[in-house]
Each structure stands twice: as structure tokens, then as C-alpha cells.
Amino acid sequence: MLDKLDKILKENNVFLSGGVGVGKSYLAQEIKEEYKNNGKKVEALGSTAMSAVNIGGKTLHRFFYFGICKNLDKLLVQDKNYKDRIDDLNNYLESIDLIIIDEISMVSKELFDMIAYRCDSCFKGKFLIVGDFYQLPPVEKQYKEEESDNIEKNYAFNSDFWEKLNLVYLGLTTSKRTKDKEFYDYLSQLRKYEISLQLINYFKERVIHPTCTDSLDNNFTILYSTNKPADFINEQKLNSLEGTCFIFEPKIFEKIDKKDLYKWIDKNLKIPIELKLKKGVRIIFCVNNLEENYYNGEQGEVIEICEQDEDGEAWIKIKKSDGTIIQLERYAFKMTKDEIGSSVSFSQFPIKLAYALTIHKSQGMSIEKLACNINNIFDFGQLYVALSRAKDPNPDSFKIIFPNSNKFDFIFSNKKNVNPSVQDFYKIHKFKNLDVDEDFQ
Secondary structure (H helix, E strand, O other): OHHHHHHHHOOOOEEEEEOOOOOHHHHHHHHHHHHHHOOOOEEEEEOOHHHHHHHOOEEHHHHHOOOOOOOHHHHHHHHOOOHHHHHHHHHHHOOOOEEEEEOHHHOEHHHHHHHHHHHOOOOOOEEEEEOOOOOOOOOOOOOOHHHHHHHHOOEHHHOHHHHHOOOEEEEEOOOOOOOOHHHHHHHHHHHOOOOOHHHHHHHHOOEEOHHHHHHOOOOOEEEEOOHHHHHHHHHHHHHOOOOOOEEEOOEEOOOOOHHHHHHHHHHHOOOOOOEEEOOOOEEEEOOOEOOOOEOOOOEEEEEEEEOOOOOOOOEEEEEEOOOOEEEEOOEEEEEEEOOOOEEEEEEEOOEEEOOEEEHHHHOOOOEOOEEEEOOOOOOOOHHHHHHOOEOOOOOOOEEEEOOOHHHHHHHHHOHHHOOHHHHHHHHHOOOEEOOOOOOOO
């Protein structure tokens, strides 16, 4: 697949898509390393801070100096004050061979227009755009319910720049997350809004009432649509443990208003601003770090906590769910300080309590024992993203929390699950399958 993708990128821009767990971001990382090993310049960019961390790159806003701008008109005004900085970016863009953009579903039309403006005159390389529009949509702009037509038009593929790129459409279809073909087939149907009685009954077998939530063992991670119930569960589980509670805040390396930084962390990253830990608490890793042997969605138990060793550093000893013991150190993050466009770096332990998460902050994770509370699903793609976090679909390891089984069919048949414009997009474009041996000349 890497050889095929490399060959196509020599002459074409590419959109690489597919359902959850098929290896889109992994393949993008591989092509990035391939380019670097061959002496080529490549920039890997994420639509969110977390996607940037997972692909080992930068955010779109940080790389392109978008600051707090939400559309092209505001960007043009901002650029008047930073001419030297934009000239430097333009010179650098001329030298780049490949730009990778990951998690494209969360890039709005307005943001994609801004990327077009930055690249139109000086970038001569190729684009590799990665993601799945059936997953979580752009969050840059909030629309009222009566403005649903605007919501449907807010995807990157509605930008004129999307058509101008003349993309080759490539798909991945083989699941790397689960080996259960029946589960993967039903997820694929849910992704495309191909709802059947068999599909509904398959997931209904895993339904438990909210009153049964307390009976779930501590190895389950519960997904909620909003922060409040997730935070409550985590706090409750932590308080039930005996022993000293250690609190770790971000370690900041530049001068910045803490409120600005904490607001950015809360909006963009999966890690908590104030990390509270006790010995014995269950945690989940929030980033991929192959060198240190931990991965986004992997879980473990805290077995030792050191606030300050002889070198003045804190560390946490964690026994992962596979039995491996690692000594976790702080992870370095970078943010864009919107007012001046410069980088601000800080470090924090890349973990959070694993008893409950929001659906948005679970994106990209594979969760071993999963319970999804789907009672308040409110956004396109949210149901699909939630259920597809399951690594093991066995009813002993995968539960769906819902209060009324009589209304369960409606939740799955709700048109809110899939945006019609996304359905139309995938019907119109033909994807070549990278998983099979096709002629890609």
C-alpha cells in the first residue's frame, strides 16, 4: 500500500478515506517517514491539536499562521500586520514536497478556503488529505437548528479549492482495529446509514439500562456525549480509592496567561488541565508514543507516583493492560498563541482517568471494554464514532447504555446520524481500493 500511495503522489494530489480503524493515519505517518528518508520535505498537519499529536505534526492554525481567524476576510486583515512572517512562510512553502492534512472531516469550508489562499501561489508540491467525512463534522462554526442547509455546506469538500486539487480518491476497507467481520460489517453499514433490522438487533443485544451502569466493573470505559457526566464518573471513582491524591498541572516553558493556555487545552486536547491521580487508579493514554511504548486508547493502572525525583522531575509508573510496566514522563505539547502567532510549549502527562470520556475526546481510540451512553447523541457521525471505539464487540466487553428499548430503533434510524451531503459526496466519487491488488498506473 505504501508503494502504491508513493507512486500516485508523484503525479497527483490524493484523498485517502475509509471507515474507523482501517489504518488511514498510520499509512499517512508511513508515507511521511518515507519522504523524509528520501531527503524530501514533508509537513504533517492536523485539523485539531490531538490529530496533530497523533500524526507527529503541527496544527493547521499553527503552521499557516491563522491565529484566531475563522474565515478568509478576517485572515486578510490580520496578515497586514505580519507581512514578514507571511513572506517567510511563502518561501518555506515553495520548498515543501508534500503536505499531509489529517482528520479532514473536522476542517470547515472556511478553513479550507484559508489553506487555499496560503498555498495558491507558492506551494508546488502535492497534498495528501486524510480522513472520513462520515465521522465528526467541523466545529469551527455553530449553527442554529433552522440553518441546517448551512451545516451541510460547511465541509471542506464544498470549497472550490477541493475541486481545483483534482484529487485521486483512494480508500482503505480492511479493519485493523477488530478482527470480528460481522461487527465491522455492521459498523460499515451504520457509517453509510444503511440501517436494517438485523443491524439494530445486533446492537440491541448489548443494551443495558442506565441504572445498571454502577454494576459495570472498573475495566469499562463509559462514553458520554457531554463532559459533565463523564467528569462526575471519573471523580467518583477516584474518590472511592484510598491513599494520597496527587495533582499535576501543565508545566509551562514560556510566559503566557494560564487562563489562555488552559482554555486552549480544554478545547483542543484530550488531557485534563488538572490531572488528579491516586495509586490504583485506572488511566487511558491520550497520545501515540511508539518510542516510549504507549498508544492512544491503551489503558493501564497507576502503581507508583513520584512528585519529584533527585533530578527534580515527576514520573508515574503504570502497569498497562497487557502487563507491561512503564515509567511515564511528561509529554511535550505546543500551542499557538493567537495574539502573536508564536509557539508556546508546555508539558503534561498524556493520560486521563479511564472510567469515562466524551465521544469527541475518544476519537481515534481503540477501547478494550466499552460502554456507550447514546441517550443524548446530538451531532452528525457521533453514534458511529462512539460505537466504533470498541476493540472487542463481544457483549461481555461492549455495552450500550440506553433508557428505553422501545425507542432504540429510532436512535439508529435518526437521520441526524449521517449528513445527506456526506452521503452524496461518497456516492458521486469513485474510490480505488488500496487494500486490493489493483492497477494504479
